[in-house]
Amino acid sequence: xxxxxxxxxxxxxxxxxxxSVQVETDNPAKKLARQLDxxxxxxxxxxxxxxxEHANQVIxxxxxxxxxxxxxxxxxxxxxxxxxxxxxxxxxPMQQAPVLPPLPLIRPLSRQxxxxxxxxxxxxxxxCNCKHSRCLKLYCECFASGIFCDGCNCANCHNxxxxxxSRREAVEATLERNPNAFRPKxxxxxxxxxxxxxxxxxxxxxxxxxxxxxxxxxxxxxKYCECFQANILCSENCKCMDCKNFEKSEERQALFHGxxxxxxxxxxxxANAAITDAIGSSGYGSxxxxxxxKPQELFSGLMIKDPVHRLxxxxxxxxxxxxxxxxxxxxxxxxxxSNAAALGPPKVTYRSLLADIxxxxxxxxxxxxxxxxxxxxxxxxxxxxxxxxKQAKHHRKASYPSSGVEKVMPDDCSTGIQAESIRVDxxxxxxxDVSAERPxxxxxxxxxxxxxxxxxxxxxxxxxxxxxxxxxxxFQLPHGQGMAEIYPExxxxxxxxxRDCLKKLITLGEIKGKKCSSxxxxxxxxxxxxxxxxxxxxxxxxxxxxxxxPPQQKVDSGTTAANNACPKVHPPDGNRDVKEKI
DNA sequence: GAGTTTGAAACT
DNA sequence: CAGTTTCAAACTC
Numbered sequence: 001x002x003x004x005x006x007x008x009x010x011x012x013x014x015x016x017x018x019x020s021v022q023v024e025t026d027n028p029a030k031k032l033a034r035q036l037d038x039x040x041x042x043x044x045x046x047x048x049x050x051x052x053e054h055a056n057q058v059i060x061x062x063x064x065x066x067x068x069x070x071x072x073x074x075x076x077x078x079x080x081x082x083x084x085x086x087x088x089x090x091x092x093p094m095q096q097a098p099v100l101p102p103l104p105l106i107r108p109l110s111r112q113x114x115x116x117x118x119x120x121x122x123x124x125x126x127x128c129n130c131k132h133s134r135c136l137k138l139y140c141e142c143f144a145s146g147i148f149c150d151g152c153n154c155a156n157c158h159n160x161x162x163x164x165x166s167r168r169e170a171v172e173a174t175l176e177r178n179p180n181a182f183r184p185k186x187x188x189x190x191x192x193x194x195x196x197x198x199x200x201x202x203x204x205x206x207x208x209x210x211x212x213x214x215x216x217x218x219x220x221x222x223k224y225c226e227c228f229q230a231n232i233l234c235s236e237n238c239k240c241m242d243c244k245n246f247e248k249s250e251e252r253q254a255l256f257h258g259x260x261x262x263x264x265x266x267x268x269x270x271a272n273a274a275i276t277d278a279i280g281s282s283g284y285g286s287x288x289x290x291x292x293x294k295p296q297e298l299f300s301g302l303m304i305k306d307p308v309h310r311l312x313x314x315x316x317x318x319x320x321x322x323x324x325x326x327x328x329x330x331x332x333x334x335x336x337x338s339n340a341a342a343l344g345p346p347k348v349t350y351r352s353l354l355a356d357i358x359x360x361x362x363x364x365x366x367x368x369x370x371x372x373x374x375x376x377x378x379x380x381x382x383x384x385x386x387x388x389x390k391q392a393k394h395h396r397k398a399s400y401p402s403s404g405v406e407k408v409m410p411d412d413c414s415t416g417i418q419a420e421s422i423r424v425d426x427x428x429x430x431x432x433d434v435s436a437e438r439p440x441x442x443x444x445x446x447x448x449x450x451x452x453x454x455x456x457x458x459x460x461x462x463x464x465x466x467x468x469x470x471x472x473x474x475f476q477l478p479h480g481q482g483m484a485e486i487y488p489e490x491x492x493x494x495x496x497x498x499r500d501c502l503k504k505l506i507t508l509g510e511i512k513g514k515k516c517s518s519x520x521x522x523x524x525x526x527x528x529x530x531x532x533x534x535x536x537x538x539x540x541x542x543x544x545x546x547x548x549x550p551p552q553q554k555v556d557s558g559t560t561a562a563n564n565a566c567p568k569v570h571p572p573d574g575n576r577d578v579k580e581k582i
Numbered sequence: 583g584a585g586t587t588t589g590a591a592a593c594t
Numbered sequence: 595c596a597g598t599t600t601c602a603a604a605c606t607c
Binding site: 133137138139144174177178181211213214215216217218222224225226 | 590
């Protein structure tokens with residue numbers, strides 16, 4: 001496409017073919033180019049659209065209007081001027097070059113944003129608001145896009161038919177300054193295909209800005225940035241500072257990914273936070289050499305030079321994430337670890353203070369123990385219930401016989417964990433046990449269903465020999481008794497244990513946080529006098545109303561604090577302890 | 583909607 | 595070519 005453009009602006013073919021649209025092609029897959037005619041063509045009259053890749057192909061204006069000019073634009077990708085809009089597409093002045101220029105500027109993202117409804121349906125073109133440029137400078141989007149102003153809010157507009165002479169002069173002057181002024185700013189990269197990038201997600205497109213952006217404060221994450229506006233990544237052409245518009249940028253990913261991708265408030269917050277960090281802690285206060293971080297440099301370890309700054313950024317980013325719903329947080333791909341593993345910028349990866357405390361096997365073990373708790377509680381409760389039922393039956397038989405009708409509890413659990421066992425004999429619903437009639441809470445049902453997950457079964461298997469739990473056989477209540485009656489009690493027990501474990505985690509986090517804080521003070525007492533009391537341990541703040549951990553779960557702070565190795569949480573000590581406790 | 587910020591374009 | 599100014603869009607309040 002680049003070479004095919006060769007010259008600058010073509011001859012006025014439109015004058016001889018006023019009602020036709022001429023498309024020149026070389027390669028159908030390449031981008032569309034549009035020839036502009038500033039000779040005074042009006043709508044539908046002198047519309048010449050050039051597709052260098054489609055040479056000698058003539059299509060009707062309507063086709064161009066509706067689709068061709070937006071060809072190769074996949075939904076949210078490169079946004080081109082929308083010729084179907086009522087603004088006029090013009091032809092450039094006669095020039096030597098026979099090959100038509102590509103589409104003009106890539107400004108139109110703003111057009112899209114303001115001219116489309118939220119569902120993406122085109123509504124009406126955006127109108128420029130030029131006041132001082134007479135719409136004869138590239139400041140004017142209409143002029144830059146090669147279209148007449150039509151219904152714009154501009155003042156003293158000369159970008160119209162009535163001022164064709166001055167407009168033509170302006171075009172020539174513009175071309176004199178920059179022969180490529182009306183050529184597209186976004187060029188396809190010779191490497192790879194757009195499809196490949198699109199497949200990579202992120203809404204990425206392969207093209208890059210020809211001149212590159214020069215953003216300083218926006219982090220290239222706002223529409224001030226032409227690259228960002230065009231929905232492309234910054235490239236080596238860019239001379240931006242603190243660029244965050246690169247593929248592995250978490251800030252950028254936060255903008256494009258996540259459940260809150262449409263939440264403009266959040267997007268702005270994320271962008272602002274990223275920018276604030278970029279220009280706040282390291283922005284103008286740091287040497288320019290560090291400010292201009294192109295994507296390539298980001299991959300070269302430049303950012304490692306300032307670990308303090310990076311730490312600050314991570315804290316800020318954590319604040320950002322803490323301010324969004326967990327659903328979004330979970331949607332952020334691989335919080336920090338993934339980035340560390342990826343080829344992203346070599347940022348210092350923040351790790352939770354609990355990262356070394358909570359191990360995978362701990363989680364699995366905890367789950368296993370909770371299951372054991374539940375099982376033991378179920379047995380115990382069922383025994384009690386069975387005994388009481390027998391007594392109740394004796395009493396009832398003396399008064400009136402049982403109806404024998406069975407009541408089937410709703411079974412939301414698709415795995416049918418106890419489709420049979422939750423059948424409750426009505427005879428047991430004698431009013432003496434209200435809890436037996438209590439419907440199973442969704443949480444409990446979910447818990448019981450989840451207990452069938454592989455993480456439970458696989459985790460519990462070796463150490464605690466809980467494989468049998470996976471098939472629920474051992475989870476069936478003894479004596480064939482249903483589970484419904486004891487679910488509430490089971491829930492209470494399991495939740496209590498979970499709560500205790502969480503308390504322990506909180507305690508461990510506090511301990512480690514204090515340790516980290518003291519370490520920071522020791523190593524950087526001169527500068528870090530403003531570190532919070534527990535440093536980054538605030539990521540796991542203790543609940544205000546949370547009482548101190550029960551004595552039996554008190555953490556061996558002496559060991560953990562003295563030991564540089566991270567303290568680890570241990571679930572209740574095995575089945576034996578569980579049984580003893582129950 | 584007014585005011586501010588931003589960065590490309592224009593200018594020196 | 596670098597620095598400054600102008601400009602209009604993007605953004606904030």
